[in-house]
Amino acid sequence: MSEHQAALASIPNEHVRRWVEECIKMCQPDKVYVCDGTKEERARFFKEGCETGVFIELNQKKLPGCYYHRSNPNDVARVEHLTFICGPTEDLAGPTNNYWNDKEAYAKLKTLFTGCMKGRTMYVVPFVMGPIGSPLAKVGVEITDSLYVAVSMGIMTRMGKVAWQQLGDSDEFTECLHSVGDCNPERRYICHFPLDNRIWSFGSGYGGNALLGKKCLSLRIASFLGQQQGWMAEHMLLMGVEDGKGDKNYVAAAFPSACGKTNFAMLIPPQKYANEGWKVTTLGDDIVWMWADENGRLRAINPEYGYFGVVPGTNSRSNPNAVKTIQKDTIYTNVALVPLEDGTYDVWWEDSDMPEPKKAIAWDGSEWTPGCGKKAAHPNSRFTAPMHNNPALDPAAEDPAGVPVSAIIFGGRRSKTIPLVYQAFNWIHGVYVGATIGSETTAAATGQVGVVRRDPMAMLPFIGYNVRDYLTHWFKMRKKISDPPRIFCVNWFRKNDQGKFMWPGFGENMRVLEWILNRCKGRAYAQETPLGWMPRPEDINMDGLDLDPKTMQELQSINADDVKSELLSQQELFLKLGGDMPKEMIFQRELLISRL
Ligand code: GTP
Ligand code: SPV
Numbered sequence: 001m002s003e004h005q006a007a008l009a010s011i012p013n014e015h016v017r018r019w020v021e022e023c024i025k026m027c028q029p030d031k032v033y034v035c036d037g038t039k040e041e042r043a044r045f046f047k048e049g050c051e052t053g054v055f056i057e058l059n060q061k062k063l064p065g066c067y068y069h070r071s072n073p074n075d076v077a078r079v080e081h082l083t084f085i086c087g088p089t090e091d092l093a094g095p096t097n098n099y100w101n102d103k104e105a106y107a108k109l110k111t112l113f114t115g116c117m118k119g120r121t122m123y124v125v126p127f128v129m130g131p132i133g134s135p136l137a138k139v140g141v142e143i144t145d146s147l148y149v150a151v152s153m154g155i156m157t158r159m160g161k162v163a164w165q166q167l168g169d170s171d172e173f174t175e176c177l178h179s180v181g182d183c184n185p186e187r188r189y190i191c192h193f194p195l196d197n198r199i200w201s202f203g204s205g206y207g208g209n210a211l212l213g214k215k216c217l218s219l220r221i222a223s224f225l226g227q228q229q230g231w232m233a234e235h236m237l238l239m240g241v242e243d244g245k246g247d248k249n250y251v252a253a254a255f256p257s258a259c260g261k262t263n264f265a266m267l268i269p270p271q272k273y274a275n276e277g278w279k280v281t282t283l284g285d286d287i288v289w290m291w292a293d294e295n296g297r298l299r300a301i302n303p304e305y306g307y308f309g310v311v312p313g314t315n316s317r318s319n320p321n322a323v324k325t326i327q328k329d330t331i332y333t334n335v336a337l338v339p340l341e342d343g344t345y346d347v348w349w350e351d352s353d354m355p356e357p358k359k360a361i362a363w364d365g366s367e368w369t370p371g372c373g374k375k376a377a378h379p380n381s382r383f384t385a386p387m388h389n390n391p392a393l394d395p396a397a398e399d400p401a402g403v404p405v406s407a408i409i410f411g412g413r414r415s416k417t418i419p420l421v422y423q424a425f426n427w428i429h430g431v432y433v434g435a436t437i438g439s440e441t442t443a444a445a446t447g448q449v450g451v452v453r454r455d456p457m458a459m460l461p462f463i464g465y466n467v468r469d470y471l472t473h474w475f476k477m478r479k480k481i482s483d484p485p486r487i488f489c490v491n492w493f494r495k496n497d498q499g500k501f502m503w504p505g506f507g508e509n510m511r512v513l514e515w516i517l518n519r520c521k522g523r524a525y526a527q528e529t530p531l532g533w534m535p536r537p538e539d540i541n542m543d544g545l546d547l548d549p550k551t552m553q554e555l556q557s558i559n560a561d562d563v564k565s566e567l568l569s570q571q572e573l574f575l576k577l578g579g580d581m582p583k584e585m586i587f588q589r590e591l592l593i594s595r596l
């Protein structure tokens with residue numbers, strides 16, 4: 001126990017110390033280690049991890065500082081059916097979350113956590129979400145028995161001593177308790193206690209279930225705090241756009257998991273735009289916290305410090321900035337390993353720049369050869385990379401004051417019905433548009449892939465409280481903002497009858513972004529449609545893009561029958577909320593019906 005005492009004594013905050021002491025008693029680790037966030041510590045962690053099989057070192061000439069990690073094949077995505085909002089009343093969780101009575105949840109999880117770290121090391125990981133000194137920055141402390149989690153938290157957050165400085169003597173920190181346990185899906189629970197500012201996660205070592213600063217703290221707990229305190233936590237990217245004439249604007253966009261946030265945030269404008277001086281810079285690729293400043297401007301920060309991005313499909317045509325970002329100091333999880341002649345390893349995935357290897361080790365550890373009928377990389381394989389690796393990082397990415405937001409974009413993955421782009425008539429209509437977004441499910445969460453579901457603001461799995469209060473909060477935010485951002489809806493994923501994407505996407509999305517920004521400035525033309533304001537095909541700049549005008553017309557077409565079916569499928573959300581649906585939502589729905 002004396003070693004444990006020494007670790008405890010090194011924790012400068014007495015509230016954290018007391019909590020860690022309780023967790024030691026419950027989890028009974030062999031060792032306790034308090035992370036300091038230094039480079040030396042990270043090097044030690046990787047060395048240790050390579051010795052114990054947590055990490056595999058990649059070829060350090062080609063990929064300096066890069067390591068491979070494989071999670072359990074039963075544990076490669078978020079588990080929404082095992083994710084709970086816990087509290088004294090079911091009303092806290094609302095109709096879109098799994099609810100668990102807090103007393104029962106604590107009781108059940110205590111039985112699992114008791115003794116779960118015997119023979120293991122407990123890592124105590126202090127971290128800050130948000131730029132240091134930002135009015136919204138939040139401190140969390142994660143206790144985990146996973147070395148992979150401790151290392152990843154060091155990339156994804158501002159981790160170590162800096163968190164003790166930010167916290168001082170305060171007791172305002174999120175308690176994040178995590179154990180991989182025996183990684184059995186039957187004993188896997190991701191529990192949030194918003195009223196206690198506490199997260200207990202057991203039985204998973206995968207990203208969103210285990211890196212508790214990310215979805216658990218920065219979206220579920222933060223969205224609850226935001227509602228209480230008058231700010232917003234959203235599943236959004238944040239980007240800067242310069243137009244070459246000295247004008248710079250910031251855009252936030254919410255797309256569901258694996259629907260294009262990282263790619264859009266790192267967009268490189270097509271040649272024609274680059275020639276004119278257009279430039280896109282990244283502030284964040286997954287999470288945004290927003291508040292109204294003293295002048296009534298909506299300002300935004302990215303609480304994270306790194307990117308946990310989808311690997312398959314990442315190449316120098318789709319996302320050159322991401323390719324550059326993951327050349328050093330990156331963890332690759334669940335891609336394929338390629339043994340090299342000198343005994344070292346490279347990585348490979350579907351749609352990468354590298355030619356298909358003759359032989360590889362697939363994401364699940366099995367042998368892989370071309371044409372063997374299975375994927376080499378898991379569709380939800382990920383990179384974990386420091387944001388400072390991004391050559392297009394925005395200079396304001398660490399500004400505690402954040403950036404003003406000119407436009408908010410909602411989007412989904414829709415092979416049918418939804419046009420390329422339209423603008424909401426106003427904030428209230430925009431909230432309705434965001435709230436009724438539908439999207440085809442992806443491999444980022446376990447379960448069926450490709451089924452359309454309602455995903456309000458791309459936050460369905462991440463709203464940490466009642467969706468009724470969440471939507472009301474969106475409507476209410478309008479009163480705090482003097483000149484609200486304009487709101488848009490986009491869909492990069494519409495397909496033709498042959499099942500091919502009609503829109504080239506990626507860098508070419510710049511053309512849609514230009515129209516969006518011009519609309520914000522009152523400079524671009526739009527026509528009124530039942531859905532909202534839409535560009536005519538000639539209002540989207542097509543210089544240098546070889547796209548049939550007919551395709552463009554199809555991309556923007558609205559079929560009244562399809563929109564009626566869409567209205568009917570929105571019913572799913574309305575029925576779930578029943579009498580709790582905010583009246584603004586009902587009015588907007590009626591208005592849309594009458595426009596049709
Ligand atoms: P999370 O990290 O899960 O929140 O995902 P994300 O929203 O950041 O998605 P990401 O940018 O990683 O993209 C997911 C998938 O969508 C990748 O396979 C991309 O290749 C694909 N994708 C992204 N943008 C586009 C686009 O403009 N057009 C098409 N057709 N596919 C895209
Ligand atoms: C997502 O699923 O939206 C992600 C990955 O960004 S995870 O961190 O697992 O949530």
Ligand code: MN
Binds near residue numbers: 258
């Ligand atoms: Mn995400």
